[in-house]
Amino acid sequence: xxxxxxxxxxxxxxxxxxxxxxxxxxxxxxxxxxxxxxxxxxxxxxxxxxxxxxxxxxxxxxxxxxxxxxxxxxxxxxxxxxxxxxxxxxxxxxxxxxxxxxxxxxxxxxxxxxxxxxxxxxxxxxxxxxxxxxxxxxxxxxxxxxxxxxxxxxxxxxxxxxxxxxxxxxxxxxxxxxxxxxxxxxxxxxxxxxxxxxxxxxxxxxxxxxxxxxxxxxxxxxxxxxxxxxxxxxxxxxxxxxxxxxxxxxxxxxxxxxxxxxxxxxxxxxxxxxxxxxxxxxxxxxxxxxxxxxxxxxxxxxxxxxxxxxxxxxxxxxxxxxxxxxxxxxxxxxxxxxxxxxxxxxxxxxxxxxxxxxxxxxxxxxxxxxxxxxxxxxxxxxxxxxxxxxxxxxxxxxxxxx
Amino acid sequence: xxxxxxxxxxxxxxxxxxxxxxxxxxxxxxxxxxxxxxxxxxxxxxxxxxxxxxxxxxxxxxxxxxxxxxxxxxxxxxxxxxxxxxxxxxxxxxxxxxxxxxxxxxxxxxxxxxxxxxxxxxxxxxxxxxxxxxxxxxxxxxxxxxxxxxxxxxxxxxxxxxxxxxxxxxxxxxxxxxxxxxxxxxxxxxxxxxxxxxxxxxxxxxxxxxxxxxxxxxxxxxxxxxxxxxxxxxxxxxxxxxxxxxxxxxxxxxxxxxxxxxxxxxxxxxxxxxxxxxxxxxxxxxxxxxxxxxxxxxxxxxxxxxxxxxxxxxxxxxxxxxxxxx
Numbered sequence: 001x002x003x004x005x006x007x008x009x010x011x012x013x014x015x016x017x018x019x020x021x022x023x024x025x026x027x028x029x030x031x032x033x034x035x036x037x038x039x040x041x042x043x044x045x046x047x048x049x050x051x052x053x054x055x056x057x058x059x060x061x062x063x064x065x066x067x068x069x070x071x072x073x074x075x076x077x078x079x080x081x082x083x084x085x086x087x088x089x090x091x092x093x094x095x096x097x098x099x100x101x102x103x104x105x106x107x108x109x110x111x112x113x114x115x116x117x118x119x120x121x122x123x124x125x126x127x128x129x130x131x132x133x134x135x136x137x138x139x140x141x142x143x144x145x146x147x148x149x150x151x152x153x154x155x156x157x158x159x160x161x162x163x164x165x166x167x168x169x170x171x172x173x174x175x176x177x178x179x180x181x182x183x184x185x186x187x188x189x190x191x192x193x194x195x196x197x198x199x200x201x202x203x204x205x206x207x208x209x210x211x212x213x214x215x216x217x218x219x220x221x222x223x224x225x226x227x228x229x230x231x232x233x234x235x236x237x238x239x240x241x242x243x244x245x246x247x248x249x250x251x252x253x254x255x256x257x258x259x260x261x262x263x264x265x266x267x268x269x270x271x272x273x274x275x276x277x278x279x280x281x282x283x284x285x286x287x288x289x290x291x292x293x294x295x296x297x298x299x300x301x302x303x304x305x306x307x308x309x310x311x312x313x314x315x316x317x318x319x320x321x322x323x324x325x326x327x328x329x330x331x332x333x334x335x336x337x338x339x340x341x342x343x344x345x346x347x348x349x350x351x352x353x354x355x356x357x358x359x360x361x362x363x364x365x366x367x368x369x370x371x372x373x374x375x376x377x378x379x380x381x382x383x384x385x386x387x388x389x390x391x392x393x394x395x396x397x398x399x400x401x402x
Numbered sequence: 403x404x405x406x407x408x409x410x411x412x413x414x415x416x417x418x419x420x421x422x423x424x425x426x427x428x429x430x431x432x433x434x435x436x437x438x439x440x441x442x443x444x445x446x447x448x449x450x451x452x453x454x455x456x457x458x459x460x461x462x463x464x465x466x467x468x469x470x471x472x473x474x475x476x477x478x479x480x481x482x483x484x485x486x487x488x489x490x491x492x493x494x495x496x497x498x499x500x501x502x503x504x505x506x507x508x509x510x511x512x513x514x515x516x517x518x519x520x521x522x523x524x525x526x527x528x529x530x531x532x533x534x535x536x537x538x539x540x541x542x543x544x545x546x547x548x549x550x551x552x553x554x555x556x557x558x559x560x561x562x563x564x565x566x567x568x569x570x571x572x573x574x575x576x577x578x579x580x581x582x583x584x585x586x587x588x589x590x591x592x593x594x595x596x597x598x599x600x601x602x603x604x605x606x607x608x609x610x611x612x613x614x615x616x617x618x619x620x621x622x623x624x625x626x627x628x629x630x631x632x633x634x635x636x637x638x639x640x641x642x643x644x645x646x647x648x649x650x651x652x653x654x655x656x657x658x659x660x661x662x663x664x665x666x667x668x669x670x671x672x673x674x675x676x677x678x679x680x681x682x683x684x685x686x687x688x689x690x691x692x693x694x695x696x697x698x699x700x701x702x703x704x705x706x707x708x709x710x711x712x713x714x715x716x717x718x719x720x721x722x723x724x725x726x727x728x
Contacts, residue, residue, distance in 0.1 A: 036687050074687050079544055079641040091432035105542045105641055112546040112639035116562050128543060135546055174541055
C-alpha cells in the first residue's frame with residue numbers, strides 16, 4: 001500500500017516535472033512572499049514591483065539574451081513552508097535566483113538554504129541587521145536599508161530639526177528593540193542635548209494605546225519615534241490625535257498608503273514623517289520615468305514597496321549583466337562592489353557584508369499630493385548614505401572573503 | 403502455509419532494504435529529500451503512537467519534545483566549537499529526555515482529559531520560551547546551522563549533501579524504528595498495553611503504573627527529540643514551527659491518517675502526509691483545508707486509518723480465497 005502510494009505520487013510528480021522541462025531557457029527568479037493571510041497586501045505589492053522590473057527587462061530583450069521568468073511563491077511568512085517550497089524549486093526546477101522581502105524568520109531560513117544549495121537570495125525588505133551582520137553569508141544580498149540605517153536616518157532628521165524631547169514607542173520584539181536602540185544611539189551621537197523623555201515597548205497586537213498616548217503627552221515630547229508597523233501603527237496614529245497629542249511622529253512606515261487609508265483621518269498623519277529607501281516622491285528624472293512608466297503599465301502608483309522591489313530587481317539584473325551569465329558564483333562576484341544608479345539614488349553593494357550602501361529618503365506626510373485623494377508623502381529629502389552607514393568591522397559579519 | 407509466510411516476509415524485507423539502499427541512485431534529489439523527511443516524521447509519528455495507540459494517552463504536547471530536540475541540536479552545533487554532529491544529536495536527544503522526565507513527573511497523576519490539556523499547556527509554555535528567550539533560540543528569526551562534516555572510519559559524510567543525510571537518517575532512525583518495534587514486544591511494551599486496557603487491574607497485580615507511564619513518556623519524548631534533531635540537520639535551520647502547536651497537530655494527523663492500531667500505521671501516515679502535502683501544496687495554497695477534510699473523513703469512516711483500510715482489503719482477499727477453496 002505504502003509503496004503503491006509512493007509510486008503513484010512519484011509518477012505524478014515526474015510527469016509534472018517533464019511537462020515543465022520543455023519551455024525555452026529563461027532566468028527563473030522566485031519571489032518568496034506571503035500571498036495569503038495577514039500580510040498578503042505587502043507580498044502583493046512587492047511582487048508587483050519585481051514583476052514590473054521583469055517586464056521592463058524582458059521588453060528590452062531580457063538579460064544576456066535570456067528572458068526573466070518570475071515565479072511567485074507563497075511563504076505564508078512561515079520559514080518551514082518557505083524552505084519546503086524553495087527546496088523543491090531548487091532541486092526539481094533548477095531555480096537558482098530567489099528574492100523576498102517579508103519576515104526576518106523567512107530570511108534566516110532562506111539564507112541557510114541559499115548557503116546549502118549555493119543559490120542566490122536577495123532581499124528588498126527584510127530589515128533585521130543581523131542578516132548581514134553575524135548571520136551574513138556570501139549567497140545573501142540585501143538591497144534595502146537595515147534597521148540601523150533606517151533608525152540612523154530618522155535620528156539624523158530629528159537632530160537636524162533640533163528637537164530636544166523625544167519619545168520612543170515600539171513593538172516589544174527583536175525588530176522593535178533593534179530599531180529603538182539604533183535610533184537612541186545615533187541621536188545621542190548627533191545631538192547630545194536631545195533627551196529621550198520616555199520609552200515604551202508594548203506587546204505586538206496592542207488594541208488600546210490610550211495609556212501610552214497619555215504617557216507621551218505628559219512627557220512633553222516634541223516628536224515621537226516609532227518603528228511600529230501594521231495594525232500597531234494604524235491604531236497608534238488613530239488613537240493619538242483625538243486624545244490631543246500634538247507631537248508628530250517620525251516613523252519607519254508612515255509612508256504606507258494602506259495604513260494612511262486605514263487611519264481614515266488625515267489630521268492624524270499630516271506633518272509626521274516617514275523614512276524609506278524608496279518613495280514615489282523622490283525627485284529626479286530616473287524616478288520620474290519609472291513612476292510614469294509604472295503608472296501607465298499598471299494603472300496605479302509604484303508606492304514604496306513596489307519601488308523597493310523594482311529597484312532591487314533592476315540592481316540584481318545589473319549584476320547578471322556584468323557577470324555575463326546567470327551562474328550564481330559569477331553573479332556573486334559581479335555584484336560585490338557594483339554600483340547602480342536607479343530611481344532612488346546611487347546604490348553600491350558593499351563586498352564585506354553584502355549590505356547595500358544607499359541613501360534613505362525622508363518625507364513629510366502632506367494633505368495635497370498627486371497620488372491619492374487622502375494625505376500622502378510630500379517631496380522626499382535625501383539622507384546621504386555616508387551619514388547612516390555602519391563600518392564593515394562593526395557589523396559583526398565575519399567570513400565574507402573579499 | 404506456515405513455512406511459506408516467513409519466506410515471503412524475508413523476500414519483502416530484502417527487497418525493501420535493497421530499495422531503500424538504492425534510493426539515492428534511483429530518485430531525483432527532490433524525491434530523495436521527501437523520503438528523508440518521511441523517515442524523520444515516521445519516527446516522530448511512531449513515538450507518538452506509542453503514547454496514543456499503545457498506552458491510550460492522548461497528548462497535545464508532542465511538539466515540545468520535537469522542538470527541544472530540534473532547537474538543542476542547533477544550539478549545541480552553534481555554541482560548542484568543534485562538536486561532532488552525532489554528539490550534538492546525542493546531547494539534543496538527552497535534552498528532550500530530560501524535558502520528558504521533568505514534564506512527565508509533573509503529569510504523572512493525571513489521566514484522560516486533564517492529561518491532554520496539560521500537555522497542551524506545556525507545549526504552549528515551550529513555544530513561549532522559544533519566542534521570548536531570544537538570545538538562545540533566535541525568537542521569531544529562528545537559528546541557522548552549518549552542520550559540520552561527519553568523519554566516520556570509512557569515509558566522510560556531509561549532512562548538507564542529500565544522499566549523505568538520507569543514509570544517515572535511514573541508518574540512525576531506521577535503527578530507532580526497529581528498536582520501537584522490538585519495544586512493543588518486550589515485557590515493558592506489554593505492560594504499556596496493559597496500562598491502556600485496565601490500569602486498575604495492573605495496579606492490583608503489583609505494577610507501579612505511574613512509573614510505567616513516566617518511562618513511556620520519557621522514552622517517546624526522547625525519540626521525538628531525535629526526530630527533531632534530524633529535522634534541524636536536514637534543513638540546516640530551525641524555526642519556532644518545530645515547537646509549535648502546528649507540529650503537534652501534524653503528528654496527530656499523521657498518526658490518525660496512518661492508523662493507531664498497528665505499528666506501521668504511523669509510518670504509512672507520515673509518508674502519506676509528506677507526499678500528499680507536497681502534492682496538494684502544488685495545486686493550492688489552501689491545502690490544509692483538504693488535509694483537514696481528509697482527516698475528518700478518515701476519523702468518521704475509517705477509524706483504523708490507512709493501515710486499517712489496508713488490513714481490511716487483505717482480510718477480504720483472504721476470505722475470498724478460503725471461500726473459493728471448497
